Amino acid sequence: xxxxxxxxxxxxxxxxxxxxxxxxxxxxxxxxxxxxxxxxxxxxxxxxxxxxxxxxxxxxxxxxxxxxxxxxxxxxxxxxxxxxxxxxxxxxxxxxxxxxxxxxxxxxxxxxxxxxxxxxxxxxxxxxxxxxxxxxxxxxxxxxxxxxxxxxxxxxxxxxxxxxxxxxxxxxxxxxxxxxxxxxxxxxxxxxxxxxxxxxxxxxxxxxxxxxxxxxxxxxxxxxxxxxxxxxxxxxxxxxxxxxxxxxxxxxxxxxxxxxxxxxxxxxxxxxxxxxxxxxxxxxxxxxxxxxxxxxxxxxxxxxxxxxxxxxxxxxxxxxxxxxxxxxxxxxxxxx
Amino acid sequence: xxxxxxxxxxxxxxxxxxxxxxxxxxxxxxxxxxxxxxxxxxxxxxxxxxxxxxxxxxxxxxxxxxxxxxxxxxxxxxxxxxxxxxxxxxxxxxxxxxxxxxxxxxxxxxxxxxxxxxxxxxxxxxxxxxxxxxxxxxxxxxxxxxxxxxxxxxxxxxxxxxxxxxxxxxxxxxxxxxxxxxxxxxxxxxxxxxxxxxxxxxxxxxxxxxxxxxxxxxxxxxxxxxxxxxxxxxxxxxxxxxxxxxxxxxxxxxxxxxxxxxxxxxxxxxxxxxxxxxxxxxxxxxxxxxxxxxxxxxxxxxxxxxxxxxxxxxxxxxxxxxxxxxxxxxxxxxxx
Numbered sequence: 001x002x003x004x005x006x007x008x009x010x011x012x013x014x015x016x017x018x019x020x021x022x023x024x025x026x027x028x029x030x031x032x033x034x035x036x037x038x039x040x041x042x043x044x045x046x047x048x049x050x051x052x053x054x055x056x057x058x059x060x061x062x063x064x065x066x067x068x069x070x071x072x073x074x075x076x077x078x079x080x081x082x083x084x085x086x087x088x089x090x091x092x093x094x095x096x097x098x099x100x101x102x103x104x105x106x107x108x109x110x111x112x113x114x115x116x117x118x119x120x121x122x123x124x125x126x127x128x129x130x131x132x133x134x135x136x137x138x139x140x141x142x143x144x145x146x147x148x149x150x151x152x153x154x155x156x157x158x159x160x161x162x163x164x165x166x167x168x169x170x171x172x173x174x175x176x177x178x179x180x181x182x183x184x185x186x187x188x189x190x191x192x193x194x195x196x197x198x199x200x201x202x203x204x205x206x207x208x209x210x211x212x213x214x215x216x217x218x219x220x221x222x223x224x225x226x227x228x229x230x231x232x233x234x235x236x237x238x239x240x241x242x243x244x245x246x247x248x249x250x251x252x253x254x255x256x257x258x259x260x261x262x263x264x265x266x267x268x269x270x271x272x273x274x275x276x277x278x279x280x281x282x283x284x285x286x287x288x289x290x291x292x293x294x295x296x297x298x299x300x301x302x303x304x305x306x307x308x309x310x311x312x313x314x315x316x317x318x319x320x321x322x323x324x325x326x327x328x329x330x331x332x333x334x335x336x
Numbered sequence: 337x338x339x340x341x342x343x344x345x346x347x348x349x350x351x352x353x354x355x356x357x358x359x360x361x362x363x364x365x366x367x368x369x370x371x372x373x374x375x376x377x378x379x380x381x382x383x384x385x386x387x388x389x390x391x392x393x394x395x396x397x398x399x400x401x402x403x404x405x406x407x408x409x410x411x412x413x414x415x416x417x418x419x420x421x422x423x424x425x426x427x428x429x430x431x432x433x434x435x436x437x438x439x440x441x442x443x444x445x446x447x448x449x450x451x452x453x454x455x456x457x458x459x460x461x462x463x464x465x466x467x468x469x470x471x472x473x474x475x476x477x478x479x480x481x482x483x484x485x486x487x488x489x490x491x492x493x494x495x496x497x498x499x500x501x502x503x504x505x506x507x508x509x510x511x512x513x514x515x516x517x518x519x520x521x522x523x524x525x526x527x528x529x530x531x532x533x534x535x536x537x538x539x540x541x542x543x544x545x546x547x548x549x550x551x552x553x554x555x556x557x558x559x560x561x562x563x564x565x566x567x568x569x570x571x572x573x574x575x576x577x578x579x580x581x582x583x584x585x586x587x588x589x590x591x592x593x594x595x596x597x598x599x600x601x602x603x604x605x606x607x608x609x610x611x612x613x614x615x616x617x618x619x620x621x622x623x624x625x626x627x628x629x630x631x632x633x634x635x636x637x638x639x640x641x642x643x644x645x646x647x648x649x650x651x652x653x654x655x656x657x658x659x660x661x662x663x664x665x666x667x668x669x670x671x672x
Contacts (some may be wrong), residue, residue, distance in 0.1 A: 007649055016657065022650040044646065044667040046653045060612045076670070098649050100669050115628050120672050122631065125664040126638040127624040133613040135623040140616070141609045156639075158664030162627070165636050179659040186662070191637060232597060235606055243610040247657060261568060266610035270571055273477045274579040274602035276396045277469040280476070287471040288463040291498070292451050295458065300501050301527060302462040303492075310380065313343055313434050314358040317382045321352065321583060323515040326522070328461040328494030331380040333436050334412070336456050 004029050006099035007070045012063075013054055021054065022070055022098075030103035032082035039092055039102045039109070043124050045073035047158075048222075048247045060267055069097035075112055075124040076102075091120075093128050126162060133244060134162035138220060139170075141242035146171030148217035151208070151231050155196055156183035159244065163220045164193045172218075175211050177204060177227060205230045215239075224248045224262055303327030340365050342435035343406045348399075349390050357390065358406055358434075366439035368418035375428055375438045375445070379460050381409035383494075384558075384583045396603055405433035411448055411460040412438075427456075429464050462498060469580060470498035474556060475506075477578035482507030484553035487544070487567050490583065491532055492519035499556045500529045508554075511547050513540060513563060541566045551575075560584045560598055639663030 003026050013021045032038050053071050056063045064071050075093035078086055079101060086106065094109035096102045115123055137159075144150060150167040154160045155176025164187060167174040176187045176196035184196035197207040204227055208216070215236035221228055224246035232241070246263050265272065280287070294300035305327040307316050312331070319325045339362050349357045368374050389407050392399045400407050411429035414422055415437065422442065430445035432438045451459055473495075480486060486503040490496045491512025500523060503510040512523045512532035520532035533543040540563055544552070551572035557564055560582035568577070582599050601608065616623070630636035641663040643652050648667070655661045 005646055007646075017650070017654055019650075024647055024650070041646075041669040042672050043642075044649060044669050046649065046656060046661075046665040046667060048656050050653055051657065060614070074669075098646065100646050113624075115632075117632055118628060121640045121642060121666060122638055123628075125640045125666055126631070126636075127627055129613065130664055131627045132616060132620050132623045135627060136613065136616040136619070137611060141611060156662055158638075161638055161663065162636065165630075169630065169635055183662060186639070190639075229597065232600065232606075235600075235604055237604050239604060239606045241606060241608040243608055261565065264568065264571075265608065266612075268571055268573050268575060269610045269612060269615060270568075270575045270577060271607065271609040272577040272579055272601065273607040274605045275473055275477060276602075276605060277465065277472065278396070279605060280468060280472040283472070284468050287468045291463055291467045291471060292454060292459075294501075294505065295462070296451075296453055299505055300462075300498065302458055302494075302497055303522070303526075304457045304461045306379075306457060310341055310343075310377075310434065310436050311360055313380060313382065314353070314355075314360070317386055318353055320382060320384050321387065325382075326492060326519060327497065328466055329382040330457060330461055331382060333377040333380050333410075336378050 002029050003027065004099055004101035006097055009054060009064045009066055009068060009070050011066060012056060013051070017051065017054070029101060032080055032103060035083050036103060036105050037081040037083045037086045038079045039074070039076045039096065039104060040079040041074045041076040041096065041100055041102060043075050043121060044098055045125065045129060047073065047129070048245055058264065058267055069099055071095060072098045073129055074102065075120065075128065093124050125158065130158035131162055134159045134166060137242040137244050138163050138166050138218070142218040142220060142240050144170045144172050144218055149173045149175065149212045149214060150218045150220065151175050151177065151212070151216050152220040153177045153223040153227055153231070154247065155187045155193065157222070159222060161187060161191055165191055168192050173212070175208070199227060205233070208234050218242070220244060222247060304330050306330045306332050308332045338365050339363065340435055340437035342433055345390060345400045345402055345404060345406050347402060348392060349387070353387065353390070365437060368416055368439060371419050372439060372441050373417040373419045373422045374415045375410070375412045375432065375440060376415040377410045377412040377432065377436050377438060379411050379457060380434055381461065381465060383409065383465070384581055394600065394603055405435055407431060408434045409465055410438065411456065411464065429460050461494065466494035467498055470495045470502060473578040473580050474499050474502050474554070478554040478556060478576050480506045480508045480554055485509045485511065485548045485550060486554040486556065487511050487513065487548070487552050488556040489513045489559040489563055489567070491523050491529065493558070495558060495580065497523060497527055501527055504528050509548070511544070535563060541569070544570050554578070556580060558583055640666050642666045642668050644668045
């Protein structure tokens with residue numbers, strides 16, 4: 001080998017990725033300087049987030065620069081080393097380039113353990129990146145309880161297949177959504193999902209109503225758009241939505257418009273939680289006690305907007321929607 | 337007193353509450369039967385949620401029935417009792433009717449303590465319902481840390497004024513949004529907010545950029561619509577949005593259309609959390625170990641979709657957005 005090959009970002013895609021956005025180039029094989037090594041890439045991981053990195057919209061890492069090698073997840077073995085502790089043949093995985101040989105100082109890469117009975121493709125593909133996404137998204141954010149109902153979109157994809165199986169391990173009912181009979185059959189028959197809806201040939205809402213008349217506790221969201229809205233409309237009280245991806249939206253990103261609110265919630269890792277105060281009823285006493293203390297010591301002041309006369313209540317209440325009240329609106333019905 | 341007065345729901349409002357939706361009626365003063373008592377209402381609380389109860393859209397309590405007394409928060413003293421342990425003069429607060437005298441068995445009511453130096457209006461108005469809303473919404477959901485920036489809409493309202501002051505007690509920078517100079521001056525000068533934006537005369541986005549160039553950690557959301565979108569666009573990474581109300585949306589509810597997604601998230605107390613797996617990087621080992629165990633025991637299977645040839649990568653990646661892959665998409669760049 002005297003050359004290396006690398007895909008470079010020639011321009012930012014507008015809409016779908018087009019021919020010429022990425023160009024395949026040939027360069028002289030790099031020679032590692034002090035502290036560097038060359039990785040021979042075995043597997044390059046392609047992920048929906050690649051499209052985001054190609055754009056210069058708001059995102060969670062710097063965008064790939066025009067003219068630079070395209071960023072991607074890689075695993076491979078050290079081909080040449082000029083770095084202490086790194087030996088030819090060592091297995092590494094992490095972030096690299098879309099290339100067959102990569103010159104690196106090791107930043108963004110970590111040793112990949114070789115596990116008995118697990119192929120390198122499984123180890124890298126599952127345990128490397130998509131596995132942790134499924135694992136933390138479902139367990140830490142979704143917090144599945146036995147008997148709950150989980151819906152996972154892109155069910156046959158890298159993350160989706162793991163989410164569903166972890167859901168089953170945790171004793172949940174798991175319904176996948178995927179495109180086409182082959183994928184649906186696979187997640188049900190091979191992976192043990194309870195059911196799978198083929199969004200290409202079935203009415204997702206109708207099927208959800210049939211398969212999960214009880215509603216959905218966890219929607220592991222990867223797709224966004226219409227399918228997301230269909231699932232959201234069927235969420236149960238106190239449902240959780242780990243927002244992991246917005247695949248359906250990425251190709252709309254052309255840098256001319258701000259990203260949609262869901263994409264932004266994902267990029268900035270925002271948490272939105274709806275609440276009704278009565279959910280906290282058992283702890284009202286605790287709150288009242290601490291607040292009463294603040295009030296008595298002058299740290300908490302409040303203003304009431306007290307209107308006399310029950311007979312005006314129907315008129316008075318309208319002020320709340322036009323901003324006509326100033327402070328907590330109370331009607332004095334009879335004298336205190 | 338030989339009569340009681342009560343507002344009854346005559347019909348469900350369409351859009352804004354209109355004359356005739358509620359009717360003011362007079363009835364004979366009730367006489368408490370066994371286990372019942374009559375409460376003389378001192379204060380009736382008017383709250384944005386009243387509009388929701390008047391509708392029959394999806395909500396967190398049964399809607400008020402047509403012809404029934406309108407539901408509302410009340411406090412008052414027992415005027416007549418036929419129930420053990422309930423004495424004339426006792427102070428109660430909770431859910432009742434828009435009425436001057438209420439016949440009740442005590443369901444939904446609780447004793448209201450009388451606290452030195454705190455008026456009944458403060459005790460009921462603040463410690464009763466809006467206080468806990470502010471307290472749990474900000475502390476349990478918003479989780480403010482010293483030095484963080486909080487934005488609270490409807491800042492001079494019942495909940496907003498308490499949110500802002502608790503934010504200051506917790507060492508945060510607090511920016512209110514309210515309508516009109518008087519309200520803005522009040523929350524800054526009387527309550528100690530750091531700043532307040534008058535949405536009626538100022539450009540909320542521009543003011544936020546000036547007052548909080550660092551971005552917003554917590555948006556305590558009560559209003560929805562344009563103002564919410566303006567704040568959301570300025571959230572920092574890992575920001576939190578306690579979703580407490582959607583005042584701007586309630587009058588659009590006429591039962592003919594499903595509620596918007598934000599209203600639904602509120603009513604069902606959903607949690608949406610965006611995440612990027614790299615946030616969990618320090619815990620990857622833990623996830624990989626548990627998943628490897630599941631893989632070795634056959635509980636977790638995965639499928640890779642392995643394509644040979646780096647030179648096809650730019651074409652291959654497109655499959656992710658059209659559903660053309662089946663399993664985790666990997667490019668085999670060089671032989672394993």
